[in-house]
Amino acid sequence: MGTIVCQTCDATIAYFEDEKVTTLYGKCDCCEHDNEGGEKE
Ligand SMILES: [Zn+2]
DSSP: OEEEEETTTOOEEEEEOOSSOEEEEEOOHHHHTOOSSSOOO
């Protein structure tokens, strides 16, 4: 099973079917609108 995780706040955004365990990074709804100051890592 794959998981999509917000790269900014680590919230789980979605799951998808996959043969192995996979984690992809994206942005959740909150963080998508938060564009102040660039990336936090
Ligand atoms: Zn987020």
